Amino acid sequence: PDDDNDGYQDDFDAFPLDSSEWNDNDEDLIGDNADPDDDNDGWDDADEESCGTNPSLVQSAPQDWDGDRICDVNDPDDDNDAWNDTVDAFPYDPNEWDDLDVDGLGSNSDPDDDGDGWSDDDELSICGTDPRDRLSVPADFDGDRICDNLDDDDDNDLVLDFDDAFPKDPTETKDTDGDGIGDGSDTDDDGDGWADSTEVVCQTSPIxxxxxPSDFDEDGTCDLIDPDDDNDGWTDLQDAFPFDSSEWEDRNSDGLGDNAHPLTIMDKMKLNPGVSIMAIGSVAAMLSGTLAFLFGRSRLKEQFDEDRGWDEEPEEEGGYYDEWE
Incomplete structure (x- = not known):
């Protein structure tokens, strides 16, 4: 029988005397036709239908991750973090919504948002680069993972930048003469015109x-190693005056150069005793011969005069004297 004539036999009609109701799925004494939540799962039947779940099955309830009573299917922001699911890299994590470097770590917890190998803190607070731009990388000249802004030895040459003339050149640290060429490659560190290697040999400081170096003759060779300091053609070992280009001999050892003060005859005799004796003998022989000649001639003249009768004094006039005039 069907007392309410609703088409449902009374034995199967939860409401046999109510023609508008016949089923009470959740047994809450409200017929399903009037009950907004047939399965009593807390979700209205209309919502369940839009959410794609069974409104008559309590086990089939819509998913609502953030508990805002909007099922995830219909909720534009499932984790309720104010980021739409379409732009939220983590739609079910209210603490994350961005993953700039796509490494699976949200940018809020990722120490390196752009994945450039530099921590966000260092980039932002110390190195002055953008922690969210992979192309904005801190300068790190020596590659020691300490940006140059923070690194007190940029070229890692063990000389601190403030004391390093070339803070970005690990092969140079000083520039003694300030010519822009580091001492390591500069052939004249102190810029005095003398090569460092020459100064070392000449025993002066290259810095x-x-x-x-002393260079008396200015020939570019320091006196210490110059074989001819005054450049007069006589080596210093031979030169009695190694620093006087106008003198080189002092054969009489009087401290005066022979060019300005030539040797006297006595000097020469002292310097050549053997030759001097021979010379004296020659002079003596010459004088002896001359005297003998003169003496002999004198005697011959006397004899001649006697033979000619010229031994008497000539008369002043008319004598032989006049004939010789």
Whole structure:
């Protein structure tokens, strides 16, 4: 029988005397036709239908991750973090919504948002680069993972930048003469015109412009190694005056050069005793011969005069004297 004539036999009609109701799925004494939540799962039947779940099955309830009573199917922001699911890299994590470097870590917890190998803190607070731009990388000249802004030795040459003339050149640290060429490659560190290697040989400092090698003849060879300091053609070992280009001999050892003060005869005799004796003998022989000649001639003249009768004094006039005039 069907007392309410609703088409449902009374034995199967939860409401046999109500023609508008016949089923009470959740047994809450409200017929399903009037009950907004047939399965009593807390979700209205209309919502369940739009959410794609069974409104008559309590086990089939819509998913609502953020508990805002909007099922995830219909909720534009499932985790309720104010980021739409379409732009939220983590739609079910209210603490994350961005993953700039796509490494699976949200940018809020990722220490390196742009994945450039530099921590966000260092980039932002110390190195002055953008932690969210992979192309904005801190300068790190020596590659020691300490950006140059923070690194006190940029070229890692063990000389601190403030004391390093070339803070970005690991092969150079000093520039003694300030010519822009580091001492390591500069052939004249102090800029005094003398090569460092030459100064070492000449025993002067290659890093002191006030200390230059002595070069008397200015030939570019310091006196210490110059074989002819005055450049007069006589080596210093042979030169009695190694620093006087106008003199080189002092054969009489009087401290005066022979060019300006030539040797006297006595000097020459002292320097050549053997030759001097021979010379004296020759002079003596010459004088002896001359005297003998003169004496002999004198005697011959007397004899001649006697033979001619000229031994008497000539008369002043008319005598032989006049004939010789």
């Amino acid at each position: 002191s412009a006030t200390e230059e």
